[in-house]
Structures are given as C-alpha cells and as structure tokens.
Amino acid sequence: MITRTAGSIITKGRTYQYVDNGEPMRGGMKDVYFSPDRSYVVAFYRDVQDFNSRERLIKIVTQYYDSFFNKEGGNYYKDLYSWPTDVVELDRKIGIVVPTYNQNFFFRKGYATSDLIRGKEKEGKWFASPKFRNKQFPLRLDESELGNWLSYFQVCVNIARGVKRLHAAGLAHSDLSYKNVLVDPVSRTAAIIDIDGLVVPGLFPPDVIGTADFIAPEVLSSKHLDVKDPNRKLPNRLTDLHALAVMIYMYLLYRHPLKGGKIHDLDTEKDDLLAMGERALFIEHPTDKSNRPKLNQLNPKELPWADVTKVPYTITGPYLKALFDRAFIDGLHNPMQRPTANEWEDALLKTTDLMQPCSNAACDQKWYVFDNTNRPACPFCGTPHKGTLPVLDLYYQFRESVWKPENQRLMVYSNQYLFQWHANRNVIRNEKLTQEQKVPVGYFTFHQGRWVLVNQKLDSLKDITEDKEIPLGSMVELTDGKKLLLSKEEGGRVVIVTMANK
Amino acid sequence: MFGEPIQALNNALSGMINTLRSDAQALDSLWISIVTFDREVKELVPLTELVNFQLPEITCPQSGPTNTGKGLELIYQKVTAEVRKGTDTQKGDWRPLFFLFTDGKPSDIQLYREMIPKIKSLHFGAMVGCAAGQLADDSMLKELTGTVVHLDTADTNTLRQFFKWVSDTIEQGNKSMGTVESVALPPPPTEVHLVI
Numbered sequence: 001m002i003t004r005t006a007g008s009i010i011t012k013g014r015t016y017q018y019v020d021n022g023e024p025m026r027g028g029m030k031d032v033y034f035s036p037d038r039s040y041v042v043a044f045y046r047d048v049q050d051f052n053s054r055e056r057l058i059k060i061v062t063q064y065y066d067s068f069f070n071k072e073g074g075n076y077y078k079d080l081y082s083w084p085t086d087v088v089e090l091d092r093k094i095g096i097v098v099p100t101y102n103q104n105f106f107f108r109k110g111y112a113t114s115d116l117i118r119g120k121e122k123e124g125k126w127f128a129s130p131k132f133r134n135k136q137f138p139l140r141l142d143e144s145e146l147g148n149w150l151s152y153f154q155v156c157v158n159i160a161r162g163v164k165r166l167h168a169a170g171l172a173h174s175d176l177s178y179k180n181v182l183v184d185p186v187s188r189t190a191a192i193i194d195i196d197g198l199v200v201p202g203l204f205p206p207d208v209i210g211t212a213d214f215i216a217p218e219v220l221s222s223k224h225l226d227v228k229d230p231n232r233k234l235p236n237r238l239t240d241l242h243a244l245a246v247m248i249y250m251y252l253l254y255r256h257p258l259k260g261g262k263i264h265d266l267d268t269e270k271d272d273l274l275a276m277g278e279r280a281l282f283i284e285h286p287t288d289k290s291n292r293p294k295l296n297q298l299n300p301k302e303l304p305w306a307d308v309t310k311v312p313y314t315i316t317g318p319y320l321k322a323l324f325d326r327a328f329i330d331g332l333h334n335p336m337q338r339p340t341a342n343e344w345e346d347a348l349l350k351t352t353d354l355m356q357p358c359s360n361a362a363c364d365q366k367w368y369v370f371d372n373t374n375r376p377a378c379p380f381c382g383t384p385h386k387g388t389l390p391v392l393d394l395y396y397q398f399r400e401s402v403w404k405p406e407n408q409r410l411m412v413y414s415n416q417y418l419f420q421w422h423a424n425r426n427v428i429r430n431e432k433l434t435q436e437q438k439v440p441v442g443y444f445t446f447h448q449g450r451w452v453l454v455n456q457k458l459d460s461l462k463d464i465t466e467d468k469e470i471p472l473g474s475m476v477e478l479t480d481g482k483k484l485l486l487s488k489e490e491g492g493r494v495v496i497v498t499m500a501n502k
Numbered sequence: 503m504f505g506e507p508i509q510a511l512n513n514a515l516s517g518m519i520n521t522l523r524s525d526a527q528a529l530d531s532l533w534i535s536i537v538t539f540d541r542e543v544k545e546l547v548p549l550t551e552l553v554n555f556q557l558p559e560i561t562c563p564q565s566g567p568t569n570t571g572k573g574l575e576l577i578y579q580k581v582t583a584e585v586r587k588g589t590d591t592q593k594g595d596w597r598p599l600f601f602l603f604t605d606g607k608p609s610d611i612q613l614y615r616e617m618i619p620k621i622k623s624l625h626f627g628a629m630v631g632c633a634a635g636q637l638a639d640d641s642m643l644k645e646l647t648g649t650v651v652h653l654d655t656a657d658t659n660t661l662r663q664f665f666k667w668v669s670d671t672i673e674q675g676n677k678s679m680g681t682v683e684s685v686a687l688p689p690p691p692t693e694v695h696l697v698i
Contacts, residue, residue: 026670117524125526132526139529139553209679268594297592
C-alpha cells in the first residue's frame, strides 16, 4: 500500500494524494483510487488521452464547473452530480479528481440475509431488477433499502433534473446507465456520476456509445459503421433522452421496456442487437403485441413486475403514460419525438399529486396512482380505497370569467398538503423554488366525518359556491361540485371538487 | 495440483464467487458450472444460477495423469446440452465464457487435440487458458485459445488477482462500450503474463 501524489495540470503546485493498494476499482475506462481520508477519488484513464479529451476534461472542471455550481442555485446541483473538480497527470497518465459520493449512496444494510454488499455503492441495477425485491430470492435487498413506490418518483425527478440541467447547458451525458446514476430510495435522491464523458456537439465527440440496456436504437443499428461515416449515430442529447425514458420506466416498473418475447434472429447476439436497435419494439405497444413478454418463459422471481398484464404501464397514470408512448412508440425510432427531461420532471411531479396511500399496511408499494375510476383500488395489492376520495381539478383564468382546465389534479388524502404551485400557476414546481415557496399554504384532513381544507397561508381563499371568504386559520368543507378560488392574484387557480368512491 | 497451490486456488475462487455475488448484473444473469480433470473427470458443480451456487472444496490427487482432453470432452457435452439455443419461440442464452485452469499439461494429448476444434465450434464468448506454476505448459493451452495467462506461482495473492480479472471479464457486459470496437477482455493484472 503506497500513498502517491499527482499534480493538477490546471493549478500549478496543487497536488492530490491517493492510496495505491495495487487493486484499484475498475471502471470501463478508468482505475479509481481513494484519497487517504476517502473524501475524494483520483481516477486515472488507462488509455492515453488525446488532445481533445484533455481539453474536454479541463473544460469540465473549469468552465462548466463554474457555470453549474458557482451561480445562484448552484448548491442544489452539487447533490445531483458527482462532478470532477480537477485534472491531474502522473507518469503520462491523465486522471480526474472527484469528490466521494454522499454517504446515502452506500448500502447501510444491503442484502436482507447477509452483509456482503453493506457499504457498497447503490448502483441503479439493484433497484431496477425485480429479483432483488422478491421475497423468495435468497439475495434480495433488505426492506429498509427499498423505499416505497412514491420514493422512486422523487428519485426519477432528481435524475430528470440532472439531465435537464446538462441539456440546458448544451451538453449531453452520453452514457446514462445503472452504473452512472446512483439512486437511493431511502433518502429519495439520485446522483449522476461519470460526468467526464460529457459530449458537446461539434466540439467534443463521444468516446463511448453507452451501456447495454440504455443505448438508443439508432446508435445500435448504426454501430457497425465507421465513426466517421455520416450515417453513424453517436450519443447526443436525444440518445440521453432515450436512456432517461428507459431509466424512469425501469425504476417505476422494474422491467425493461424493449425486452420482450419477440424473436428476431436465432443467434442470441444478433437477436439482442435487433431487439434493442433496428427493430426495437415497446413490449406494451397497444396494437403491435408481438413483443409482449411470454408468460411461460418468465422467471418466477421476476413476478409480478415482468407480467405486463398484471402491472401495465398505465398504472403510472395519464401524464407518464403519454410520455412513455412518445418515448417508446412515436420516438423510439424518431429521436426528435422523445420527451425532454423537463417534460419528464413535470409529468412525474404532476403524477405525485395523483397518488394515494394504500390503506393496506402490508402493501409493499404503499402508494398508487389514482386510476380515475369511481371505485379506486391499489393496483399492487388490490386493496380498495376506503371512504370518500376528493379529487381536485385545477383551472386557470383564460380571460375574464372564463376558466380552463389545466389538465392537472390533486388527489386529497388525510394530511395532504397544498402548496403555492397548486394555488398559482406562475409558481413553477422545480428546483428553483425558494425556501418560502416550499412551505405549505394549507392542508387537507378528514375531520369529524367531513373532508376539509385548512387555510394556513392563502390570503385570498374563497368558497365560490357559497360566495364566502375563507380567512387564514379557518377551514372549508370539500363537497361534490364545490368551487374554490385559491388566490385572487394573477395566475391564481380555481379548483373544482369531485367526490369519488361515494 | 496439490498442497498450497490448491488451497490458494480454493481461496481465490471463493473470493471471486463473493465478488460476483455482490454484483447486481452478475446475479441477474450468471450461471456457473465447474468441471475438474485429473485422473478422473467430473462435473463438480452442475450449471447453477449464481444466487444458489455453493462452492465446494476442490481437491486433487497428489499424482497421476491430467486428463485435460477428457475434461474438454465433458465440457463439450455439457455446453451442447445445457446452453439454450435460440428457437422461433424462445430466446437463447448468452454465449458462455470458458476458463481453463491447469498447473500441468494434458496427459491425453491425442484426445486433447481432437477436442480443440469441437470446443472452438462452441463459440464461447471468451476462452481463457490459465497456466499456473513452472510445470504448466503454455504452448499446449495456446493451441486451444489465443488468450493464455501464465501465473509464475500459484500463491494466494497472484490467484486472487487473476480471479479478480476473471470476474472483471465476466462483468464486462455491463460497462460502457467504446465508440470503436475493442477487445472484450480487460487488461490482465500486472503480476501475470498474458501470452497472446
């Protein structure tokens, strides 16, 4: 075990120590060593880096670093990425310095039955494969590691935000995968790592085509062509969007959207190349059902998730269904049609407003999306919803006295909160919200047999049906057909109450 | 193989299984089988899903022939019978990887050479021969596969490194793929000689 020192190629005289025990952790391209205090790692490229790669790395740790983190709101992104902070050189090998991931991205318990992976990184694969959550699987994850279904929505929101910010800066990650996105359903966070492969169109070409399962069809179907061939498709912003869609689908449904039962070739490798590339087909395509998973060939440890009839993608609700359709039907072979990261973020957030806690304490998922029926039930355990269920549809003022639907609703449950982004359409629910905007403005509760909204911070809440102001600190009952004006300010919304499960 | 080398091999092999058992991708797709060959050839562990795999102690007689050819024969039978090929209705298995580990040279040279084209016809995803110790014969292994690793000594540390490399090879599938086609094998650890 030797402690070595490598010098920055950017700041003369700045050095970094790392511990070389002869057995670095090995990534696809780099050998990774911890610093003595384990607060950062030094990752050396095994191959010599050409001028372009060096320039790219230097830019990533200087110019891009500044524009991402040294601006207002930059702190928020620090948790979303594991961004390299310096470039070093030692014995003609180039390396990057990257802060160690937050503690929450290492398993506290790991497997339910052993300590084998305690302390290991929470790679996405652990949470995307149905086996590791199957109680019959000997090496399943401990329940304390799995979170509930709602946790994965927040995880996906974070991933979408991370990708959104990269794309907003004109960058593409180029290799989003299980390995490169750490997820933690316990703290409901995600972190994008391996930032050093960033692609800037026209400036820095990609040096990887991605990781199996996440490579876009157009990249796979042209991978036999020379890198300089004009028809060769390489990773870019739009292929990131394919990977993002696959990732979200997998974290919510624990199966791959393109891996079904259709046989394209008797040779396994050719078959896989076609199934993920040229002839990729959504396993839940509404009309072309030829790629539906074959039930008799499924591994029982992957059930119920592998069974698309038991757990169809429509359980993710109307907003996400629409985006999955665009990603895996319209946009699968037509990259321009793919939903943007921002659209995913938005749809995920709107979907969380449709979620209900399952009343079955033993339900593994704990939450489900309201299915817009009069008799809602948890799609995972089948438990019907108990009691009435207020549904609030949001409207905005189109012009004087004309209100139009927002295509957005809020499902009420006891202790559900109301926020400014519900009350006013000018407040956008994203990472730029101020602390003050994150404070609830009211809450819903089932009180003495009635559903009520308690007004905490809405200055101009009004019951339009009864033509009555609802002052701060008082409450209003939610009844079928009731109209409430949440705010008189510009952008203020009206909600109309529908009582389901009567 | 006898004495310290076989102890070291058992130790390193069990380390490798543990490494693989803490890899989500490997757990999702990997099946393992072990065949030993000395005077006798036997399937020590039949093809088993990694999650259920129990590694037995590997033992070898102190002296006697090394029936590598017979070992290949059994491998050939097993792979032909057990690795599922794609059909019109069912996807096939991924191409298997083959690691051959020996500290000597084949005693049944004729059979060994007869088996080589058959083994090659199985189209393994990767085929690695490992010759451990001074008595191991690289040239015989090179007739079987272009990738031969020579370990000067079969001590615990060297073997551990070797099996780390083996598990890296197995895990290769879930790493980023380069834009230019590259060799599927990761570079071997520094302590061993890769004979190509």
